[in-house]
Amino acid sequence: MVDILPRVLVEEIGYNSFAIQCRHCSDAPCVEACISGAMQKNKNTGVVTCNEDKCVGCWSCIMVCPYGVIKRDLSGKKIASKCDLCIDEEIPVCVQNCPNEALKFMDKDAKEKNLVGNKGG
């Protein structure tokens, strides 16, 4: 059996629950702090991804992410794990599998359609 490390975090207090994942910040602190060059923000799409081959598991990204949405993936070589917006999927996995359909996948207005991460961290 393979352990799957969720890339969306669900926080709970009693019946209150709250899902949070990578915000793909414009001035992404994780990219700034990355010592290996693994964490990069794509200049065209704005998506922040971690190149698993380059990541050395120093956890500098965890140290600086104000949302606390980067996790340690210890299943193989130690690497940082975070939401990559399922960039190769038609619909993000979290949306496809949310049992309560609480997560939705929507286009922003046409102007901003192809750019994420205008909200800074």
Added chain:
Amino acid sequence: MKSKNNNRKNNKTFEDNETIDYLIIGNSAAGLAAAESIRELDRAGEIIILTAENYLNYSKPMITYFLAGAVNLDMIHFKDEKFYTDNRLDIRLNTRVKSIDTNKMFLITDDGKRYEFRKLLIASGGRPIIPKIKVVGAGSFDFIDGTNYEKVGGIFTLTNLEDAIRVKNYIEKNDIKNISILGGGLIGLKAAEAFLEKGIDINIIELADRILATTFDREASGIIERKIKSAGSNIYRNNTIEEIYIESGKITGYKLKDGRKMECSLLIIAVGVNPDASFIESGSLDMVKGIIVDDHMRTSVKNIYAAGDVVEGPDMLSGGKRNIAIWPLAVRQGTAAGVNMAGRNKRYGGGFFMNSVELLGIPSISMGITNIGEEAEGIEVLRDFDADRNMYRKVIIKNNRIIGVILIGNIERAGIYSGLIRNEIDISSVKENISREDFGIIHLPTDYKKHLVVGEGIEV
């Protein structure tokens, strides 16, 4: 990554006697962040980068990963060759700056060449501190210091890739089974970890009463210390090396302050790093140990900027200027410097110390002020210490704002704390949650939570 492309070195000569638009000293975190942000704003200006080293670039914090064999020379760079071509950066390797004329705006390199510039960034990083230590048996000298330690076989520092390669080769060539490390700080301990994994015995000599004394408190140091000892390393605290013994040009042993004599065939000096500003003539720029910069990374001389480990910049927590030699701040400072050099306006915004290090499988993160006396006025400390599980969480609060955090074992979501420090958030309403093991966004003060996550279609 050694440059395969040395012809790029001389595609322009200075005999042209032209003035360079942007000249950058330093090819690491701060220098390259600056170069990248200059190029984003100025597509045409000429950017020349000078580096004393012979590598296209590499990540300094990763040299101990290289020693451990976790990364090889092909993976140790943090920017690839394409970065230089895409941004049209003219990189000059093996080019050490000798002096700068801050009035006439030119500099001279070791090879006698002259570079005139319109804007200069000094991002020359740091260099290791070598304490003066008495030596016996060297013949021509009675002390080692920064000028001659390299003449003794088996004595090394560990701040750049060349050092790491030399140490690695020396271990292999001389079949070293025992290494001594002077200094129980981050570099010393990361090196110790690398050697322990290779089955080499380690002696760590630390002047303070505990290792990692500047970033950790007693409990945190204790956890790491026990782990390192159980892995087979000796730690000599409250101690230092008084005398080094040399035979046939190589170190054979040393005497500790407590009188004990130790055998030694490889000594690493890792007591600390100072800003590398040796080429700056005294009085030409405002300096203490490092170059003083303002919130726009400007030095005291117009059109000369500085960033990274060489500066003393705005410290958010003290309100003064401080040298905080860490990667994330070097990048942030470099970025701000670059934008300002290109004629726009960007504040750096200040920083505070933080560090993440995993030693022998125990992850740890420390940030801010971690060693303040609990009796001090307005200081409150929340603590959760579980020595058996190697777990520790300490949050230091001053006037209802977090000013320091130590996390050992469980480092998940550490960045939420750095956000609270950076944004100076009043946490009095959520204090009981702050040191919970499952601490998260949901526990934050409502206004800050909104500031973080509110957006189109999102309500909190």
